[in-house]
Amino acid sequence: MTVNFSFQVAATDGRARTGAITTPRGEIRTPAFMPVGTAATVKAMMPESVAATGADVLLGNTYHLMLRPTAERIAALGGLHEFMNWQKPILTDSGGFQVMSLAELRKLTEEGVAFRSHIDGSKHMLTPERSMEIQALLGSDIVMCFDECPALPATDKAVEQSMELSMRWARRSKDAFGDRPGHALFGIQQGGVTRELRAASADKLKEIGFHGYAIGGLAVGEGQEAMFGVLDYAPDMLPVDKPRYLMGVGKPDDIVGAVARGVDMMDCVLPSRSGRTGQAWTRRGQVNIKNARHADDPRPLDADCTCPACRNYSRAYLHHVFRAQEMISGMLLTWHNLHYYQELMADMRRAIAGGGFDAWQAVFHAQRQDGDIEPL
16 A cells, blocks of 8 residues: 655644644654765765764755766666665755756756756757656655746846746646656746745645645845745745745754744754765854864864764874875764754754754853864
8 A cells, every 4th residue: 555645744833833744654843954975875974874873864966967867777777766876755856946057058947947057968858757767766755847947146027037937837747647646846936035935836836736845045145034034924925735845955953944934844054065075064053173272172073963073083184184185084074964963853853842942042152163173
């Protein structure tokens, strides 16, 4: 018997909520942070290591996987879960953002986007129908509608036209997705930082009907204040009984602020990208392990952290292997960052469930300082 996709809110505290998404491949505890495995891998991590951090779900990407190794090849090899050895849920982004940000000679029409690959210059066409086909071939548990995401700042007219196009593509995505028990399709709200456009987008998406709803078009250059300004109202425009996913966010304080405003799911490349560039996120702030002050420091990155980097290695060692450009540097720092992000989500789930989220937020913000200069 196929387990259907479902979402249940277990507790609320203010606008913050905790609960669970149920899928045939397992439960996703919310609020949830999704590590990004763009090209069927979370960089510098084994799948077992990602699972050990507490991650319930990974994100893959239509654009990258359609170019290399191709969705058809992955399907022939048993689907994305089998291909990358990850048996928990996978959400795939539609490719719309990457077409905007990475593809060359991009030409946008009502049909879709014609572009050249940033890898080899080959010609491709991505449409709502093709995006749904690729994500079905991959076997994604949660599929995202194909949308168009303009970079900010943009004129009100450009944002409105983009939103309207994305809503037409949302309808086509829903039609192409069809009836796939156990799989979910999320619509994506657009509208920039304009409340009226966000409301119009939400109304159109609710009319079409989706298993979940994303808040798109943020974290694209508008700044935290403007993003939080949108999140002050945008999540409440979406159905209360469906998961709300904020795409591409972000730093720990962005995540906490989003959860406080009613967001259930987030993703970002930041913890893994930071790990490869010598940056660690901790409860007390950010540590730049490349700094010379760590060369003789015997302390762990975070004395309260139980990840392998903190249990087994000193800041001095992590500084050394980063300076020596050893691969273990990116591996250990990425593991730490992903572990910290998952601990952050678990802390918020507990605080919301216990009715103490405001007090928890106060401690979170009070603790944060420069992790580099914490006294011995």
